[in-house]
Amino acid sequence: MSSDVERHGHGETAELVEPPTLPLRPETPTEMFLLAIGSVCGAILGNALAFLSFVSAPKIRTTSHIGLLGNIPILVSLPGNTPLFSPSKLSTRTINHSLMALVAVTIVSATGCGIVGGNRFAAELAAGNSALKTADYRVAELRYRKAINIDARSGEAHEGLSRVYLATGNSMRADEELIRAAELLPDRAEIAEHLADLTYQIYFADPGRPVTRLRELEIRTKNLLKSWPDRPTGFRLAGLVLVERHRNTEAIDVMESGLARIEDGDLRTQLAAIYFENGDQAKAEAHLRAAIRVNPRYVPAFDLLYLQLMERAKVAAAREVLDDKLRQNHNLETALQLAPHDDAAGQRALAEELRATAAQEFAKGPETNARIGDFWLNRAELARRLTDSNAL
Numbered sequence: 001m002s003s004d005v006e007r008h009g010h011g012e013t014a015e016l017v018e019p020p021t022l023p024l025r026p027e028t029p030t031e032m033f034l035l036a037i038g039s040v041c042g043a044i045l046g047n048a049l050a051f052l053s054f055v056s057a058p059k060i061r062t063t064s065h066i067g068l069l070g071n072i073p074i075l076v077s078l079p080g081n082t083p084l085f086s087p088s089k090l091s092t093r094t095i096n097h098s099l100m101a102l103v104a105v106t107i108v109s110a111t112g113c114g115i116v117g118g119n120r121f122a123a124e125l126a127a128g129n130s131a132l133k134t135a136d137y138r139v140a141e142l143r144y145r146k147a148i149n150i151d152a153r154s155g156e157a158h159e160g161l162s163r164v165y166l167a168t169g170n171s172m173r174a175d176e177e178l179i180r181a182a183e184l185l186p187d188r189a190e191i192a193e194h195l196a197d198l199t200y201q202i203y204f205a206d207p208g209r210p211v212t213r214l215r216e217l218e219i220r221t222k223n224l225l226k227s228w229p230d231r232p233t234g235f236r237l238a239g240l241v242l243v244e245r246h247r248n249t250e251a252i253d254v255m256e257s258g259l260a261r262i263e264d265g266d267l268r269t270q271l272a273a274i275y276f277e278n279g280d281q282a283k284a285e286a287h288l289r290a291a292i293r294v295n296p297r298y299v300p301a302f303d304l305l306y307l308q309l310m311e312r313a314k315v316a317a318a319r320e321v322l323d324d325k326l327r328q329n330h331n332l333e334t335a336l337q338l339a340p341h342d343d344a345a346g347q348r349a350l351a352e353e354l355r356a357t358a359a360q361e362f363a364k365g366p367e368t369n370a371r372i373g374d375f376w377l378n379r380a381e382l383a384r385r386l387t388d389s390n391a392l
Contacts (some may be wrong), residue, residue: 155184
């Protein structure tokens, strides 16, 4: 058989697409089986111990007890006290009522334990979410892990733990937790999309571009397109997979079909990048301007359009893009992006005016001093940096 495998599978390799996950409980024996075996063994052991206790230290209370000790003749039988529970008084109805009471007590106890466990899990999950919002990642990780210890099948806890690992830069651990969350919550589109995006980021961050990761991404992308055909993430990632396989024309077709279903800035911006790479600069610019019209606050479209126009040596048009970006997204970062452009274009006076305006409008911001100081430091003007720092 091994020779057949070597002969027919020459040149083929088996690759791990997705790491296996450990089962939460053994397939056999089941919990009910163990409970039944434990009950039977407990009953047998209890009766055996009761019998051994009687034989080792016999106590004679009735004439039937003498018969258990051997063939001993009874000479005299004296009347004694009536037993508290005589066999005649233990009717079937009494026994049934006692058993029903025992079952009721057991059910109440089990329910109480379940409620307590559920409350503990909810408390730990809520504490983890709260710590994550305040960026207290150490506490968030601890709380999410406690929640998982209480309920290992909680997809929300695994997903929350993955966000903690992403925030702390541990992409591989985040990937493991997201895989588990996607298994436990297969109907949550945002988790499946997050997992596919993370798979692409891990693949792209590896200089070796591992084929196993690309195949894993391809599988996840097909699942997105099949399960959620009206969401743009599957089309965007499918296009990226095709680009990695050097099939740009097919990637463009896939992304265009996605835009025909739903408008999305990320999808349109990525499509513009592929058009520009293929040499179709006009279509690339048209898609980016369309993304800006739909959402004037979508910063990636502005940035990519600016870079493409600069690469095409359209400096004036590129400045108009930055000026429009500043009007739509009025913040320090955008202002300090436009000022260096003017300075590089030889318009120092205009750049200084923008810097001064930004210093006045964003003076209360905690990063204003450092960012404006860096503006001058990058131009080797230390004196101006110190002057602006003292003024602010």
